Amino acid sequence: MSGGVDSSVAAYLLSKSGSQLVGVSMQVWDYKKNSAENSRATCCSPADFCDARRVAASLNIPYYVVDFEATFEREVIQRFVDTYKSGQTPNPCIDCNSKVKFRELRERAKGFGCSHVATGHYARIRQSADGYHLLRGRDLEKDQSYFLYTCRQEELGETLFPVGDFTKPEIRELAREAGLVTADKPESQDICFVAGSTHDFVATIGGRRPRGSFITKDGTKVGEHDGIHRFTVGQRRGLNLGGHAEPLYVVDIDPAQDRVIVGPKEDLKRESFPVREMHLVSPGLRRRVAEMRSPFEFDAVVQVRSRHRGVKAIVRVLSETEATVLWRDDWAAVSPGQAAVMYDLENEELLAGGRISR
Amino acid sequence: MTVDCDANATYAPDESLQGVIVRAISLSGNPSSLHRGGQRAKAALEEARAAVREFLGAEAHDQVVFTSGASEANNTVIASCSAERPVGRIISTLIEHPCVLEPLKALQSAGRDVVFVAPDASGEVPVDGVVRALTPDTALVSVMAANNETGVINRVGEIARAVREIAPRARIHTDAAQLPGKVPVSFWELGADYMTVSGHKLGAPAGVGALVIRDGVSLKPLILGGPQEEKLRGGTENVLGIVSFGAVASVVGKDLAKRIGAMRGARDAFEALMAERCPTWAFNGRDRSRLPNTSSVFIPGVRADDLVVALDLEGILISAGAACSSGKPEPSHVLLAMGQDAQRVKSTVRISFRADIEPKDVERLVDVLCTVAGRMNRSA
Numbered sequence: 001m002s003g004g005v006d007s008s009v010a011a012y013l014l015s016k017s018g019s020q021l022v023g024v025s026m027q028v029w030d031y032k033k034n035s036a037e038n039s040r041a042t043c044c045s046p047a048d049f050c051d052a053r054r055v056a057a058s059l060n061i062p063y064y065v066v067d068f069e070a071t072f073e074r075e076v077i078q079r080f081v082d083t084y085k086s087g088q089t090p091n092p093c094i095d096c097n098s099k100v101k102f103r104e105l106r107e108r109a110k111g112f113g114c115s116h117v118a119t120g121h122y123a124r125i126r127q128s129a130d131g132y133h134l135l136r137g138r139d140l141e142k143d144q145s146y147f148l149y150t151c152r153q154e155e156l157g158e159t160l161f162p163v164g165d166f167t168k169p170e171i172r173e174l175a176r177e178a179g180l181v182t183a184d185k186p187e188s189q190d191i192c193f194v195a196g197s198t199h200d201f202v203a204t205i206g207g208r209r210p211r212g213s214f215i216t217k218d219g220t221k222v223g224e225h226d227g228i229h230r231f232t233v234g235q236r237r238g239l240n241l242g243g244h245a246e247p248l249y250v251v252d253i254d255p256a257q258d259r260v261i262v263g264p265k266e267d268l269k270r271e272s273f274p275v276r277e278m279h280l281v282s283p284g285l286r287r288r289v290a291e292m293r294s295p296f297e298f299d300a301v302v303q304v305r306s307r308h309r310g311v312k313a314i315v316r317v318l319s320e321t322e323a324t325v326l327w328r329d330d331w332a333a334v335s336p337g338q339a340a341v342m343y344d345l346e347n348e349e350l351l352a353g354g355r356i357s358r
Numbered sequence: 359m360t361v362d363c364d365a366n367a368t369y370a371p372d373e374s375l376q377g378v379i380v381r382a383i384s385l386s387g388n389p390s391s392l393h394r395g396g397q398r399a400k401a402a403l404e405e406a407r408a409a410v411r412e413f414l415g416a417e418a419h420d421q422v423v424f425t426s427g428a429s430e431a432n433n434t435v436i437a438s439c440s441a442e443r444p445v446g447r448i449i450s451t452l453i454e455h456p457c458v459l460e461p462l463k464a465l466q467s468a469g470r471d472v473v474f475v476a477p478d479a480s481g482e483v484p485v486d487g488v489v490r491a492l493t494p495d496t497a498l499v500s501v502m503a504a505n506n507e508t509g510v511i512n513r514v515g516e517i518a519r520a521v522r523e524i525a526p527r528a529r530i531h532t533d534a535a536q537l538p539g540k541v542p543v544s545f546w547e548l549g550a551d552y553m554t555v556s557g558h559k560l561g562a563p564a565g566v567g568a569l570v571i572r573d574g575v576s577l578k579p580l581i582l583g584g585p586q587e588e589k590l591r592g593g594t595e596n597v598l599g600i601v602s603f604g605a606v607a608s609v610v611g612k613d614l615a616k617r618i619g620a621m622r623g624a625r626d627a628f629e630a631l632m633a634e635r636c637p638t639w640a641f642n643g644r645d646r647s648r649l650p651n652t653s654s655v656f657i658p659g660v661r662a663d664d665l666v667v668a669l670d671l672e673g674i675l676i677s678a679g680a681a682c683s684s685g686k687p688e689p690s691h692v693l694l695a696m697g698q699d700a701q702r703v704k705s706t707v708r709i710s711f712r713a714d715i716e717p718k719d720v721e722r723l724v725d726v727l728c729t730v731a732g733r734m735n736r737s738a
Contacts (some may be wrong), residue, residue: 022667062671064667064670066667067663110662110666111660111730112660112667112668113671220641
């Protein structure tokens, strides 16, 4: 329970269904210690825990703040900082889900005697004879399945997403109906542990990267920048490179020489890109990969950023953990470090996902 | 039914006391008012003061000043002594409650000579450790009477005698918040100039405590603003809290020996059962004189904070070290000061029994602890 409306309503829905519940807020980061600003805007801040506590009390369920700081720092913060510093773009929510929420929380909840972990994610789980299927949330605007591709079968079997069958307005309506104090709380959009700018956070925690140059594909220097951790492939804003005929984008980052390669939009276009650290989710695909003798291909809708709708592509599976995505008619700019998540052609069931590689 | 094994955090009022507390609500007058409503409250206040004084083994001329709790009493003594003697060493220990440690650390950062004596491996403050820290100009020595986490009782009387000999001008303070109700308290035998006690550790509601001051010893008030408490603590008295404190002191004082026997019986039975069923578990300070109700248990391989949650879900209240106000448990400074490693500290829980614990509840505590710890070791 983050103290937001989604996990509040998740608890409310389960309490109505008669489940025996234990409310847990995850203490992942010490905001007082790590932020000069006394921000109340993020999720999981002490003020948010007060809201979670009040919701739990109104639902008459026990509630605890459980400490996950050590794991979060190691698995999420450190990776976040290291990824930026290596010139890639991290996705901390995915690491948090795979290493903290659906691993450590689940293990510790078992210690509390709990059989399942429920969260306020907008996603759905369906069970069939061959296993568990992970589907996009019914509200496609809010769908969070993209962040959940690392869920293993046994994790899906012990996970509940009560809000996944509802739209956000319906969730707010349920919260109001139940009189939950979080009913009209604003959305938290940004990275939960970063109160100010991401670049400053990376520099504070991980130390500054040296200044470097902006160059074009042919090696011409067109400007200077304050460190590669400030950039993401596909980025256009904040480059401060004026006087060019067409807008310039970051098309690549060279960490070895601290260079940011810029170019026009078409320079972002690639025929294909590699995916590593792949997780297979759908039972059918898992079976097919387990039985594979040589690489095979399948059609999928591939989503390459959290707020991307996905485009049709061919996925060539090379091994259990490696694939290549080949764009077909349409394409999207990809940022190394971010996740590529593959859905079925209805763009509903999540089949697999992995990290975009160089 | 909830089984409360967390009496050192707070001692929930016995049912018999709840009536006293409800009746005290009708004492609505301000004790400083001249009219009968005020005088009735004032009389009740003085009756409570006499009861607390007697219960704590203080003499008729020793002063009992009611405060908002032990934290205020400790802060008052430290502020008073450091103001009255602006120069000279202050000696305390590493195992004090934060309401002693923090004001002393603040003085230290402001340049004051403050020495914190380390406990031994069992958690007791060694008398010779305090003696070695003493200088002729020492202004204050503050040593807690019994530790809230381990229950280990310090030899405050012996320390006080040594201090009088080496630094006769030094003031001696003891934070005795955990003593009352668990051992017979004799302010005289402790030999201190000031003694802090807490109401809610005895069974009164939180929000009341007392500072006992030896006859003839001065004190500068921390809270200025009124003539209350003989000008030693400004502010309208917490009549409800103070009257409850007095009432609980009388009640507990009447059958103290029996209550101590019940606590000791439960604690010793618990430790004997545990040692039999889980021989790898270890008890802190077991080789020392301890509060009769307290057991600090190291349970290898479990997270103490998770164990507290799991036991709460089973209706059993315990704690991981001291009661913690934030959601985030800090590793116990007491166990760390005893030289234990962080891993062991994070796997240590505190069991502290009430006098009305039933033997069957002790057995249930043992069963649930073993079951839950086993489950946690498997899922980790």
